[in-house]
Amino acid sequence: MKLDIAVLSGDGIGPEVTAQAIKALEAVAHSFDHTFIFKEALVGAIAIDKTGNPLPNETLELCVNTDAVLFGAIGDPKYDNNPSAPVRPEQGLLKLRKELGLYTNIRPVKAYPTLIDQSPLKRDIIEGTDISIYRELTGGIYFGKKHLSDDGTVASDLCEYSKMEIERVAHLAFKAAQKRKNKLTLVDKANVLESSRLWRKVVTEVAQEYKDVTLDFLFVDNAAMQMILNPSQFDVILTENMFGDIISDEASVIGGSIGLLASASVGDNCCMFEPIHGSYPQATGKGIANPIAAILSAAMLLEHFDLVGEANAIRDAVEKALELNITTPDLNTSNPLSTEKVGDFITDYI
Amino acid sequence: MKLDIAVLSGDGIGPEVTAQAIKALEAVAHSFDHTFIFKEALVGAIAIDKTGNPLPNETLELCVNTDAVLFGAIGDPKYDNNPSAPVRPEQGLLKLRKELGLYTNIRPVKAYPTLIDQSPLKRDIIEGTDISIYRELTGGIYFGKKHLSDDGTVASDLCEYSKMEIERVAHLAFKAAQKRKNKLTLVDKANVLESSRLWRKVVTEVAQEYKDVTLDFLFVDNAAMQMILNPSQFDVILTENMFGDIISDEASVIGGSIGLLASASVGDNCCMFEPIHGSYPQATGKGIANPIAAILSAAMLLEHFDLVGEANAIRDAVEKALELNITTPDLNTSNPLSTEKVGDFITDYI
Numbered sequence A, B: 001m002k003l004d005i006a007v008l009s010g011d012g013i014g015p016e017v018t019a020q021a022i023k024a025l026e027a028v029a030h031s032f033d034h035t036f037i038f039k040e041a042l043v044g045a046i047a048i049d050k051t052g053n054p055l056p057n058e059t060l061e062l063c064v065n066t067d068a069v070l071f072g073a074i075g076d077p078k079y080d081n082n083p084s085a086p087v088r089p090e091q092g093l094l095k096l097r098k099e100l101g102l103y104t105n106i107r108p109v110k111a112y113p114t115l116i117d118q119s120p121l122k123r124d125i126i127e128g129t130d131i132s133i134y135r136e137l138t139g140g141i142y143f144g145k146k147h148l149s150d151d152g153t154v155a156s157d158l159c160e161y162s163k164m165e166i167e168r169v170a171h172l173a174f175k176a177a178q179k180r181k182n183k184l185t186l187v188d189k190a191n192v193l194e195s196s197r198l199w200r201k202v203v204t205e206v207a208q209e210y211k212d213v214t215l216d217f218l219f220v221d222n223a224a225m226q227m228i229l230n231p232s233q234f235d236v237i238l239t240e241n242m243f244g245d246i247i248s249d250e251a252s253v254i255g256g257s258i259g260l261l262a263s264a265s266v267g268d269n270c271c272m273f274e275p276i277h278g279s280y281p282q283a284t285g286k287g288i289a290n291p292i293a294a295i296l297s298a299a300m301l302l303e304h305f306d307l308v309g310e311a312n313a314i315r316d317a318v319e320k321a322l323e324l325n326i327t328t329p330d331l332n333t334s335n336p337l338s339t340e341k342v343g344d345f346i347t348d349y350i
Ligand SMILES: CC(C)[C@H](C(=O)O)[C@@H](O)C(=O)O
Pocket: A090, A093, A094, A245, B191, B192, B221
């Protein structure tokens, strides 16, 4: 197979970890006889610094015409304390999601047996946890009409959803549940929000086409508790954009290391793969960033193109590295390896 | 002191636990020579059943003319699966908050040393946790304009905040921080929401009046992680209505038992005290409900009226009960006592 892959490595540790993911993909290309063509482009704070724009037109152009996007991370402390600044790195990411039509964000959360003791939660609570979170990514309060009164004393954001927006992500989530444990939990706040009531209605309708999947509902406040009390009860979680942002970040810490978590953002015409950790500026250039989340994002990319054996080759290599404790300082205090060395081991193992 | 207290015990286990809180308050009245006059009224599912209205006019009337409201719980499974039903118990609670102007919800979250092992989180993570969450309660997306298109395919909710709404709850939160560890964390999503940017701006201005309090900011997704990774970093958390609903419920599980957590909802003219557990219908009438959250809500009531010694008398009695393991089955599997017996012990101890 031939794939054009745009590489947007971004800020902070983004470039370091993305480099390891590319190495892993090149090893796969070599072993399985594929051709992957990588083209780099700017995004985030580095793009603002160089062009004034967090998502330059050439970057968007490249992404629109590529098969997949490999994304690093964005964000720089110099923008963090001023969310009202006219240009900010996040705007690049949000615009990219919207322009590429990436309406579904998929985040797997798994308790790796070797890492359970690193979790802030007790072993018996997290054992067996294997969740796939489907978050709507291009609608809701993120993209609804914003307003600030002329005198600056009243501000508002509109959370709006249409049936179509709910249906398309729901179908992807139900299909995923069919390949997993046939359970889907819709997280909403239907006891308060009109938009949540529409979610419940539309998802209940879509469920008719997936009779083998059990659908249940959880209010978001309760979901935030259940995620800690009993995470292994979940299979697929489906939710709207803002709730998904919160619940998926909460879920990300139960597995023991955020340095392992990958995500995919998909739409009808494009797809993007991204480690969920951020740009982690304090670690930049020190060789201590964990490359596994970026490498597992590459595995999600392969799986997206039905290269299942290839994806598993990456996952096996990662599990081997974890088993042998060939890991960065976040997971390994006694004998840590560098970002690059961990990447090398995984690449060689593939 | 003479206090008129409206008692809205509501649904499920509400009446059982509220009865124990009243006993504790009566013991305090007796020991400290106060007069507390209790008047009961209907709210929630039971009010719908009896009057068709989750907040009958007589109930609202009583609350408006009282010094404080002691609230039990609302909710009944027969309404849960139909959030679109025209009349629902939650509407009573939301209307009560709005009509009484209860714009601040205060929830203390503490790790009780005797209960740490009951927590889903590891001991070293939660030790020392002592948080007070200030949630705005009468604004934001809960009360903003809702809309459903005529053909039922587009739904929306408006999240709107004014400077005044932010200021008044912020002042209460800063004052609380001054009596605690002088730290206030604003939780928002200012990298995405216009309303959050107004929160940041206004809270930063209010902070000028409280120079002894350190203010910091956390995006809500990060807050959801930090609450699990390192809850003892927090002192006072201030946040808007929806984020407060999620974050405070998440925080409620770290202490080891939701059966211990009390809350206060305060405004300029009224105040209401409520255990944070819900109506827990499965436990109704079995004598297994933990009355401590309701009893600690009564302590918050006393403290609100500056009856600090009285509030501490209740808290000491509760700590004694926990220490001697005089507790309900949720905390005590070997030799559990009934709701009433736990209430009796605490009352006698006072
Ligand atoms: C950076 C921010 C705008 C973004 C979001 O809220 O979606 C991030 O938190 C994420 O989850 O990818």
